[in-house]
Amino acid sequence: MSSEKQKVVLLTGFAPFDDESVNPSWQATRALHGRHINGHRIVARQLPVEFGASLKELRTAIRETKPVLVLCVGQAGGRASMSLERVAINVDDARIPDNAGAQPIDSEIVRAGPAAYFTALPIKAMLAALHEAGIPAEVSQTAGTYVCNHVFYGLMHALRNRRIRGGFVHIPYSPEQAGRHPGAPALPVETVIRGLRIALQVALETGTDRRLAAGAEH
Numbered sequence: 001m002s003s004e005k006q007k008v009v010l011l012t013g014f015a016p017f018d019d020e021s022v023n024p025s026w027q028a029t030r031a032l033h034g035r036h037i038n039g040h041r042i043v044a045r046q047l048p049v050e051f052g053a054s055l056k057e058l059r060t061a062i063r064e065t066k067p068v069l070v071l072c073v074g075q076a077g078g079r080a081s082m083s084l085e086r087v088a089i090n091v092d093d094a095r096i097p098d099n100a101g102a103q104p105i106d107s108e109i110v111r112a113g114p115a116a117y118f119t120a121l122p123i124k125a126m127l128a129a130l131h132e133a134g135i136p137a138e139v140s141q142t143a144g145t146y147v148c149n150h151v152f153y154g155l156m157h158a159l160r161n162r163r164i165r166g167g168f169v170h171i172p173y174s175p176e177q178a179g180r181h182p183g184a185p186a187l188p189v190e191t192v193i194r195g196l197r198i199a200l201q202v203a204l205e206t207g208t209d210r211r212l213a214a215g216a217e218h
């Protein structure tokens, strides 16, 4: 099969933000660009950490690459595991300005859109596979209210009537970053790359998700 005919998986990472010089979400996704999983070609794109522009670029990437699956990845400093996000909510509430200086507070992402969208990915099956591989992973019940949730919500809104599956994964600081944040947990970029490969493979192979407890009390 020629590479143009191959089905595409779109994988996105973000630019650095919040005084960091790197973003492990881009370091990990970039490393998978051009690789193949289950006969699908991975295309990696970097998104800006900007409300509005991030989503515009994501929609352009979807239009250009015509993926069957979209996985967006972002950094969540302070978390210890790969966080498989369950839900995106229709609100922007920024603790810090984005990379273009915008700091929306309590604004809707899509005017009069649904309050939330659930991921379309089989996060329980992905969780089980990651644990089997010894990679720290969890189901997360919130992707926050910053640019990552913005992109996740906008992704699910854009895909709402399409046969493309989409979802979001947050990852911890890299060890290099965590060194500047005393006490913060870290996960090597190599481990994240391995984890993303597993997550994508399971997402491509799993239709109906597994029934497996991974909830939280708070």
Ligand code: PCA
Pocket (backbone or CB within 6 Å): 014, 017, 023, 025, 049, 073, 074, 075, 076, 143, 144, 145, 146, 147, 148, 149
């Ligand atoms: N993390 C931020 C935005 C970009 C990123 O990598 C977030 O969690 O919203």
